[in-house]
Amino acid sequence: MNIEFFMPARIVMGPRCIEEHSGLFGRLGSKALIVTGRHSAKLNGSEQDVRAALHKEGIPYALFDKVENNPPVQNARDAAEIARKEKVDFVIGIGGGSPLDAAKVVAILATNRLGDEDLFSGVFPCKPLPVAAVPTTAGTGSEVTQYAIMTWHAIKNKKSVASNEIIPQLAFLDAGYTETLPLNVTVNTALDALSHALEGYMSVRSTELSDLFAAESMKIIGRALHELVDAANVSRAVREKLLYASMLGGIVITHTGTTAVHALGYPLTYFLNIDHGRANGLLLHGYLEFLAADFRERVGKALNYMGCRNLNEFRDLVNALVGQKERISAEEIENFSSLSSSAGQLPLTLKVPSIDDIRLMYKQGFGH
Numbered sequence: 001m002n003i004e005f006f007m008p009a010r011i012v013m014g015p016r017c018i019e020e021h022s023g024l025f026g027r028l029g030s031k032a033l034i035v036t037g038r039h040s041a042k043l044n045g046s047e048q049d050v051r052a053a054l055h056k057e058g059i060p061y062a063l064f065d066k067v068e069n070n071p072p073v074q075n076a077r078d079a080a081e082i083a084r085k086e087k088v089d090f091v092i093g094i095g096g097g098s099p100l101d102a103a104k105v106v107a108i109l110a111t112n113r114l115g116d117e118d119l120f121s122g123v124f125p126c127k128p129l130p131v132a133a134v135p136t137t138a139g140t141g142s143e144v145t146q147y148a149i150m151t152w153h154a155i156k157n158k159k160s161v162a163s164n165e166i167i168p169q170l171a172f173l174d175a176g177y178t179e180t181l182p183l184n185v186t187v188n189t190a191l192d193a194l195s196h197a198l199e200g201y202m203s204v205r206s207t208e209l210s211d212l213f214a215a216e217s218m219k220i221i222g223r224a225l226h227e228l229v230d231a232a233n234v235s236r237a238v239r240e241k242l243l244y245a246s247m248l249g250g251i252v253i254t255h256t257g258t259t260a261v262h263a264l265g266y267p268l269t270y271f272l273n274i275d276h277g278r279a280n281g282l283l284l285h286g287y288l289e290f291l292a293a294d295f296r297e298r299v300g301k302a303l304n305y306m307g308c309r310n311l312n313e314f315r316d317l318v319n320a321l322v323g324q325k326e327r328i329s330a331e332e333i334e335n336f337s338s339l340s341s342s343a344g345q346l347p348l349t350l351k352v353p354s355i356d357d358i359r360l361m362y363k364q365g366f367g368h
């Protein structure tokens, strides 16, 4: 049995956990940069709770509240300028995956002057600043991962900065912040979290230990997704379970990486502006069908964890959740297939899809 397991993030979960554990911020540094999106952190109370905690601990801070969805590198560069000017020594990301990932890149760029190529190399001359993360979506698991996914216009795609040095040292999980999420974002982000657990389970890097986390995550999200079909609203209990399960999914991909689904999903987000989690969700059934030909037993176990008796039941569940699908042309399928066929995640899939397999997954995803 070959296992290596590394998880430096201190994970604190529970209602009002920031208030109760405010003292932990002081272990990261003496002046913070808070990094958020434009609106949600102000509306769901998370930014106010972090401000109050820092105030209580006597820690001064600056604020960058302009992170865009699927942040381009320049967005993080703008925030890093403020980090340098204000001489902060740690960064607190609050929000969905976009602000959390931007916070990680700010932590790198605050101590390193790097061109884009060097940033994406994942090797830095100076140690990045410590990062704390407060997720307000239940999807990316970024609060525990070494990845920061940025939009890189030079390659017309999204790309991951990966380094163990940007794994947040502190993650505060309070499901109360996710209560303001609209139903469609709740569903899309849950599909992202499911994708992490499932892809990690189908990764060449999976181990007995990562499978434990993946199975638990798939069980919880599978149950929640069945409840979300036709739901008018989402209970607090379900929100808490989703936040927990998305963190588990983050721990999975920290060890396994993502695979073909994420590789194929990025062009859908870059070119068609389809939400990250939704893009993955659209591709999941085709991916499992592709893998089932050679890994029937493993796919069967995954379906069982997700509460589905077979692939058709899984397809019907996802279709019910995603509703009306976007239109995609044959030319776009061709372009995206060639773009994603060289993605770094692809070879981590248990069986590496050929360009024909990739084309088929796109076609199945959009009902072609």
Ligand code: NAP
Pocket (backbone or CB within 6 Å): 036, 037, 038, 039, 040, 041, 044, 067, 068, 069, 070, 071, 095, 096, 097, 098, 099, 101, 136, 137, 138, 139, 140, 141, 142, 145, 146, 147, 148, 149, 150, 158, 177, 178, 179, 180, 181, 182, 185, 189, 192, 276, 277
């Ligand atoms: P997101 O892009 O962070 O946020 C999507 C939208 O949801 C934004 O408009 C945001 O508003 C809003 N929002 C966030 N929290 C909310 C809340 N509690 N209530 C109401 N609205 C809220 O979405 P995401 O799906 O969490 O993150 C996607 C990004 O993460 C992608 O770039 C993806 O590639 C990346 N990702 C990273 C990892 C990793 O390991 N690092 C893994 C998977 C995906 P505001 O802008 O106003 O905040």
Ligand code: ZN
Pocket (backbone or CB within 6 Å): 140, 192, 195, 196, 262, 276
């Ligand atoms: Zn993802």
